[in-house]
Amino acid sequence: MRILLLGKNGQVGWELQRSLAPLGTLIALDSRSTEYCGDLNDLHGLAATVTHIAPDVIVNAAAYTAVDQAESEPQVAQRINGDAVSVLAIEAQKLDSLLVHYSTDYVFAGHGNTPWQETDATTPINRYGATKLDGERAIQASGCNHLIFRTSWVYSSRGENFAKTIIRLASQRDTLSVISDQFGSPTGAELLADITAHAIRVTRQQPESGGLYHLAADGETTWFEYAHFVLQQAQALGLPLKVTCAELASTLTRDYPTPAQRPHNSRLDTHKLKKAFALQLPDWRIGVTRMLKETIENAL
DSSP states (O other): OEEEEEESEEEEEEHHHHHHHHSSEEEEOOTOOEEEEETTTOHHHHHHHHHHOSSEEEEEEOOOOTTGGGTHHHHHHHHHIIIIHHHHHHHHHOOOEEEEEEEEEEOOOOOOOOOTTSSSSSOOHHHHHHHHHHHHHHHHHTTEEEEEEEEEEEEEEOOOOOOHHHHHHHOOOOOOOOEEEEEEEEEEHHHHHHHHHHHHHHHOGGGGEEEEEEEOSOOOHHHHHHHHHHHHHHHHHTOSSSSGGGGGEEOOOGGGGGGOOOOOBBBOOOOOHHHHTTTTOOOOHHHHHHHHHHHHHOOO
């Protein structure tokens, strides 16, 4: 099996290099790759790359993810999250390849308290969400074999993430407040990569397993509760902090305005995924604890 991976150095792409390698021949690219074009801004180069490699599976882990910046440069976000994905879908359909793509809870309006199902109406409240929805629709319209995974609150031990930011701020500042009225589930890039590899194996053998799925760690939390958990774990591991978990303050979304609106409800219903691929998803605290232990021990 030949697998083309795009976005190899992103949070999810880095983990996918590990999880996909045992499945076959892996060609991993990013926007700086020279032998083949891995730049989603270059639509013609992207199409030529897929044609030349002729992969059995295309995994697109590349995306425009600057949520606030997308409000001021929607054309760039659209080109990467919408137009380039359409190119990949058309090429995948021509080759009868399986296209794997990652989307977001931001395709929903973010109201209510009920976890979103795959069949719920999509009404994005910001440009980023709108461009990601365009990418989903392009894949579905192409008729190609596909797996679309909507996820939320993605983190990785590699690079920056919310937990590392909270620890850094709690080490530097005298006070710290975090939003308490947005709900979701922190989901590790490692988990996404491992489930992707499993789903590819299943779908290659059972094409009817393809489609749209919600993929997130089990359980739910708020950004405030997430930050509280992070500081609690950091204290237990002996990291010196100026702001402890007991001193952490909460704030509301309306008190922290941003260029792009954020959904209050990012909960995702994962029952369809669990049933289709016979999976048990771990509680979000398990992955975060593991990531924190690795991060903090390296810092001490």
